[in-house]
Amino acid sequence: MAQHFLLSPAAKTLSLAKVLRMSDEDAKSSFRALRWASTDGEPVCPKCGCLDHSDLKRPDYWQCKGCKYQFSMTSGTIFHSRKLSVRDILGAIAIFTNGAKGYSALQLSRDLCITYKAAFVLCHKMREAIGAARDEGALSGNVEVDGAYFGGYVKPANRREDRKDRRRKIHQSGKRQVVIAMRETKGRTRTGVVSNEAEGVALTRANVQAGATVHADEAAHWDKLAAHFPIKRINHQKAYSQDGANTNAAESFFSRIRRAEIGTHHHVAGKYLAAYATEMAWREDARRTANGSQFAMIVSAAAIAPKSDAWCGYWQKKRQA
Template sequence: MSQHFLLSPAAKTLSLVKVMRMSDKAAKAAFAKMRWPETDGAPICPACGSTESYDLATRPVYKCKACSKQFSITSGTIFASRKLAVRDILAAIAIFVNGAKGYSALHMSRDLGVDYKTAFVLLHKVREAIEMAREQGALSGDVEVDGAYFGGYVKPANEKKDRKDRRKMVNQNGKRQVVIAVRERGGRTVTRVAKAEMEGVKVVAQTVQPGTTVHADEASHWDRLAAYFPIKRINHKEAYSLDGACTNQAESFFSRMRRAEIGTHHHIAGRYLDAYAAEMAWREDARRTANGTQFTMLVAASAAAPVSARWCGYWQRRA
């Protein structure tokens, strides 16, 4: 029996020990090389784009010779106005990468010795960077689409005679939402959060290239896809796969998402469900990528992402 990829040496190219032992200077140099690869880490002014700058003697920032603006190594990125040291941010990303089913903010706050809210915002900024980096191009080839419901748990009554069918809308609390997954075989997974699975028809129309073969289950709302795409259907009451038609890869994503909700986070608030879905889609797509490469991907994505519009007001209760 072949060895699982995660157990192989090829999967383990990142050492958390080495990251934690980095000096602040070395951590900043590593971040700079990933933020400004075109100049091999030499600073570029985020205001005017000039490569001419110098270090200020009084503060750990640069000053642009062209526009006289001062900027730090994280200015203009999603980690702008940070309080944590760059080494701690890199360590947080390294820890985050190694969580195959996600990583909770509570666990991160204990590992880094920071406040829970600090860890919560930091991890959500990384998720936002992932979401921005993954929005590229339409899906093609063979694409699977499916939906699964998350959140909105209603505790069943103690006595059997008082229990109700929680699958019915009338017995729900209105917080349950569906994550729609559109997954290209051998490619990316695109996720959207909606109130009903039927909204996935619109998602497919927006994200899938015309002429692509779409695989869906027996739900009646997917019938409308036949007007736009070649479509293959699979009835899960009869089989999980038949004549090449299946949604097993979409189901694989939902399995990872479900394990993250139940085993790692225990509860995912509806307003943040899209961020967790994007994270799990990235984890599923990069599951055969070495953790060192994943680390580089996330640091580069965070360095390229602009200042967060969603999380910059969290401490003022705006997020």
């Protein structure tokens, strides 16, 4: 039997020990080289793009001679207003990368001896950077479309006579959401979060190139796609794959996100469900990429991602609210 990729030497090109043993200067040099690659790591003002700057007394801080803006190597990036050292941030990215089924904020906080709040925001900043760097082009070729429900669990009553039929809408919480997965055969995965699977029709039309062949199950709402794409249908009560029609790649993605929910995060629903779905789509697409390359991808994405309006000062905003 062929060896699984994750067990092969080709999958392991990143040494967490080497990352955590880096000196502060080495870590800063590595991050600067990625952020300001066009100037070989020389600082560029994130506000006006000026190359002329002067050093400030505070280490690794500069003042732009053009607009007088004071900045650091992480100013204007996803790690704007950071408190952690650059080495710890690189270590967090390496740990996050190695989580094949995701990595929980609680475990990261224990690994780096930081607060849960800091780890929670750090993980979500990495997810935002990944999402911003992903290819947003329309999917083409054979595209498999399917949906899966998350959240909205209603705990049954203790006594049997008090239990309700949770299949009825009146007895549901209204918090259940659907992740729509659109996946090219041996290609990219795109996701979206909607309130019901029927809304996946509009999402598919917006993200799939005209002329692509769409594979879907027998749910009635997917019938509308036939007016826009060549479509193949699969009846899962009869087979998982038949006459070239299947949604196995989409189901593989849902298997990954379910494992992340059950074994790692335990709760991926709510307003951050889209962020978890984006992370898992990236992990699924990069599953045959060495962890060293994955690490470089996340660091590069974080170095060029803009300041996060959602996550910069997140807990301070929560307190004010």
